[in-house]
Amino acid sequence: MKLHVRHIVACRFAQETSYSVPCPTLSITFSGLEFHESPGFRVGADSSGLLLMPTALPIHFQFNERRENYAFLLDSNDIRISALPDQVDIRHDGEWLSIPMFTPVDAGRLDGWRLEAERIRTAFLMPTTKNRLRAELGVLNMLRHMVDETTATLGLSPAEQLKNLIDADSSESRSLDELCAECGYSPDHLRLLFTREFGSTPKQYRIRRRMAEAMEWITGSRLTTKEIAWRLGFSQVSHFSAAFKAIHGKSPREAIQKFRGSRRLFPPQGVPGS
Numbered sequence: 001m002k003l004h005v006r007h008i009v010a011c012r013f014a015q016e017t018s019y020s021v022p023c024p025t026l027s028i029t030f031s032g033l034e035f036h037e038s039p040g041f042r043v044g045a046d047s048s049g050l051l052l053m054p055t056a057l058p059i060h061f062q063f064n065e066r067r068e069n070y071a072f073l074l075d076s077n078d079i080r081i082s083a084l085p086d087q088v089d090i091r092h093d094g095e096w097l098s099i100p101m102f103t104p105v106d107a108g109r110l111d112g113w114r115l116e117a118e119r120i121r122t123a124f125l126m127p128t129t130k131n132r133l134r135a136e137l138g139v140l141n142m143l144r145h146m147v148d149e150t151t152a153t154l155g156l157s158p159a160e161q162l163k164n165l166i167d168a169d170s171s172e173s174r175s176l177d178e179l180c181a182e183c184g185y186s187p188d189h190l191r192l193l194f195t196r197e198f199g200s201t202p203k204q205y206r207i208r209r210r211m212a213e214a215m216e217w218i219t220g221s222r223l224t225t226k227e228i229a230w231r232l233g234f235s236q237v238s239h240f241s242a243a244f245k246a247i248h249g250k251s252p253r254e255a256i257q258k259f260r261g262s263r264r265l266f267p268p269q270g271v272p273g274s
Helices: 107-125 128-155 158-167 175-182 187-198 203-221 225-231 237-248 253-261
Strands: 004-009 015-020 023-038 041-043 051-052 058-075 079-081 087-092 095-101 102-104
Touching: 004 158, 015 095, 015 253, 023 107, 023 128, 023 203, 023 253, 041 175, 051 087, 058 128, 095 128, 102 107, 102 128, 107 128, 128 175, 158 187, 158 203, 175 187, 175 203, 203 225, 203 237, 203 253, 225 237, 225 253, 237 253
Parallel strands: none
Antiparallel strands: 004 058, 015 058, 023 041, 023 051, 023 058, 051 102, 079 087, 087 095
């Protein structure tokens, strides 16, 4: 996901207005909200939390005199209006996933987020290269919190159940149809739910998950290509090698040569020039 912080506004005044969001905007509200609404979506009075609004989203909101919120105006092509009224689509590595438009923040955590918001704003107002990076990383950290809180806010979804089953079966001892049946859904329906939530099909996720584990074995062990393929449930080393290269851009043998190198970085003591 790529973004650039265009402007940051600290708002501490009463206001009621309606307009279409001019650019992707991340807002964090601490106090004073009367309501915030867009088509099919509403945040009620005295709510505090993070709100992500895509370009062209029609909004209507009202704050009272206790208002305290920060608005981070962004340049990004990786945030868009979702087909669901209470969701926002964000893109990473060319794939879209949905997160809730609004993520509540508990009262006990508001002081920490207030300090973070002011740190981001201070860095932005002193725009050295380092401070611009700090501001953008700060905004990405807020978005990370929204992603992390999705499951906690909505509960374990059918797609999340399937993901957990895939994660627990790295050797693919069970078919996707079997895993879908355990979740109580047909493969076709759960594939749609999974793709909407995670931005890839269960099959795509499963192979990426296995190849991530393969890379971990390559970089953190002395196992051979054949041994890694066997541990991951591949009956043919050639099938493993083809899958690995499709994900990582190099064969397992090439990855071993690149990431393991020589284990003897220094010559033995007492043997000059070894």
